[in-house]
Amino acid sequence: MPLEGALTATHAALEGAARVLASAFADPLRALAEPEKRVFWPHLLASALLVSVLWARGSRRRSLLETIASPRLWLHRSARADYLLFVVRGVLRLTLFAPFALAAVPLAARLAARCTASLGASPVAGVSHTFALVAFTLTLFVVEDLSRFLFHLATHRVGWLWELHQVHHSAEVLTPFTLYRVHPVEGLLNRLRGTLTTALVAGLFAWLFPGKVRGLEILGVDALGFLWSFAGSNLRHSHAWISYGPRVERWLLSPAQHQVHHSVEARHHDRNFGTALALWDRLFGTLYVPQGRERITVGLPGAPVGGGLVALVFAPLGRALRRLAPWSPRGLAGSDAASVGSAAE
Numbered sequence: 001m002p003l004e005g006a007l008t009a010t011h012a013a014l015e016g017a018a019r020v021l022a023s024a025f026a027d028p029l030r031a032l033a034e035p036e037k038r039v040f041w042p043h044l045l046a047s048a049l050l051v052s053v054l055w056a057r058g059s060r061r062r063s064l065l066e067t068i069a070s071p072r073l074w075l076h077r078s079a080r081a082d083y084l085l086f087v088v089r090g091v092l093r094l095t096l097f098a099p100f101a102l103a104a105v106p107l108a109a110r111l112a113a114r115c116t117a118s119l120g121a122s123p124v125a126g127v128s129h130t131f132a133l134v135a136f137t138l139t140l141f142v143v144e145d146l147s148r149f150l151f152h153l154a155t156h157r158v159g160w161l162w163e164l165h166q167v168h169h170s171a172e173v174l175t176p177f178t179l180y181r182v183h184p185v186e187g188l189l190n191r192l193r194g195t196l197t198t199a200l201v202a203g204l205f206a207w208l209f210p211g212k213v214r215g216l217e218i219l220g221v222d223a224l225g226f227l228w229s230f231a232g233s234n235l236r237h238s239h240a241w242i243s244y245g246p247r248v249e250r251w252l253l254s255p256a257q258h259q260v261h262h263s264v265e266a267r268h269h270d271r272n273f274g275t276a277l278a279l280w281d282r283l284f285g286t287l288y289v290p291q292g293r294e295r296i297t298v299g300l301p302g303a304p305v306g307g308g309l310v311a312l313v314f315a316p317l318g319r320a321l322r323r324l325a326p327w328s329p330r331g332l333a334g335s336d337a338a339s340v341g342s343a344a345e
Contacts, residue, residue, distance in 0.1 A: 031090075032044075035226060036222075036225070036226075038176065038179050038229050038233065038234055039176055039177065039179070039180075039234070040229070042230065043176075043229045043230055043233075043234055044176060044234060046230050046231070046232065046234075047176065047232055047234040047235050047238070048068055050232045050235060050240070050242065051067060051068055051235070051238070051240050052064060052068070054240055054241075054242070055067050055068075073173055073175065073239075074175060076172065076173045077172075077305060077306030078170075078171050078172040078173045078299075078305045078306060079173055079175055079177070079178075080306060081171075081181065081304075081305065081306045081307065081312060082171065082175065082177040082178050082180060082181040083177060084308070084309075084312065085167070085180055085181050085182065085183075085184075085312060085313075086177055086180040086181075088184060088309065088313065089180060089182065089184050089187050092184045093184075093187075093188075093191075097184070097188050102192060102195045102196070102199075103195070104195050104196075104198040104199040104202060105199075105202075107195070107196070107199035107203065108198070108199045108200075108202035108203035108206055109203070109206065110203070111199065111200065111203025111204065111206075111207070112203045112204075112206035112207040112210075115203070115204065115207035116207055119207070122207055122208045122209065122210065124208055124209070125208070125209060125210055127209060127212075129212050132205070132208075132209035132212035132213065133212070133214060133215065133216060134216070135205070135209075136201070136202075136205045136209075136213055136214070136215050137215040137216045137222070137223065137224060138224075139201055139205070140198065140201045140202075140215060140222070141222070141224045141225070141276075142277070143197055143200070143201050144194070144197050144198070144201075145274065145275055145276050145277050145280070146277075146280060147193055147194075147197040148193075148274070148275045149273055149274045149275065149277075149280040149281070150280075151189070151190060151193050152273045152274075152275075153273050153284070153286075155186065156270060156273070159323045160319075160320040160321075160323040160324050161186070161189075161320070163316050163319040163320040163323060164183040164185055164186040164316050164317070164320050165183070165186060166300055166303045166316060167181065167182065167183045167186075167303075167304075167312055167313075167316055168181050168182050168183070168186075169262070169299075169300040169303065170299060170300045170303035170304055170305050171262070171298060171299065171305070172298060172299040172305050173239070173298070174237040174238050174239055174259065174262065174298060175237060175238065176234040176235075176237055176238065177237075178237040179234075179237055183312070183313065183316055183317070184313060185317060185320070228276055232255060233255070233276075235255040236255045236258035236259070237258070238255065238259075239259070239296075240255065241255075241256050241259070241293055241294075241296075242254055242255040242256055243255075243256040243257075243290060243293075246289050246290075246291060249278060249289045249290075250278055250282065250287070250289060251277070251278050251279065252276065252277065252278060253272060253274050253275065253276060253277070253278050253281075256290055256294075257272045257278075257288065257289070257290065258272060259296045259298070260272055260288055260290060260294065260296065261273070261288075262296070262298040262299075263296045263297065263298060264297050264298065264299055264300075264301065265296075265297070267288075268288060268296075270286060271286055271287070271288035272286065272287065272288050273286055
């Protein structure tokens with residue numbers, strides 16, 4: 001019967017929607033068990049161990065438990081906003097943003113085929129698997145790091161992107177979950193950046209070294225990225241001052257340098273945009289190397305610290321759209337607030 005069929009179809013559609021929403025809300029929690037995520041639980045454990053070592057070597061003015069798990073930090077209104085955006089981004093990624101997702105593998109395959117059609121067979125196809133493995137791993141790491149730097153720099157230099165990026169910059173306390181304190185639209189753009197970067201490098205290497213394109217992996221993910229996370233990159237978003245020293249910090253960005261990037265101090269504004277390599281900041285004149293322990297106050301005066309979806313999602317999006325509007329007097333010009341401070345990815 002038509003009515004019975006319609007009811008059955010409606011029931012099936014509601015069940016499907018419920019499954020999608022349930023999966024979307026569970027997605028952020030799955031990040032704790034996914035090795036490619038910064039908040040993979042062994043990475044968090046490694047960060048806690050590093051903080052414990054710092055505590056043991058320091059003044060011990062607070063207990064170890066208070067140092068690692070202080071409610072004043074983890075339950076701060078800014079931290080609660082981090083958790084909210086962590087969940088919202090997971091829900092949006094599996095619902096509204098799913099149609100915009102791109103897969104790196106088919107894009108890489110197309111690029112490799114285009115290179116073969118235009119340039120012919122690779123002149124270096126006979127190199128060893130080991131050479132191709134190391135070359136691909138290092139190249140992808142460097143190019144990915146450069147693309148992250150350029151995207152991050154753009155979020156400070158392009159007015160409408162800055163309106164979105166201020167959400168991250170407004171954090172008044174730093175925890176590993178501050179990494180996810182990112183406006184959903186900025187997160188989508190950053191995800192597209194990563195996909196296109198991977199596809200570009202993988203496609204070129206698939207043409208250069210056919211049948212030999214794979215990277216060094218640990219637990220099924222990029223080895224260099226995994227080791228970088230395991231070595232304490234979570235402490236970039238923390239109040240644990242870990243410096244590599246001036247010599248090393250001219251080449252590798254330490255957690256302390258990223259905390260400088262979040263600082264409200266004028267001397268720290270628009271510094272240290274990079275993720276791992278300091279080379280890009282050196283080339284662009286934005287590198288800041290601390291000469292000793294610095295007291296850092298983070299945040300963005302006037303920006304929403306806590307609040308709900310209106311303050312953290314809809315209001316920034318509205319400001320960004322107004323900047324993009326052709327009738328806007330500011331248009332794509334850089335934000336006046338862009339010189340106020342810097343924020344991380």
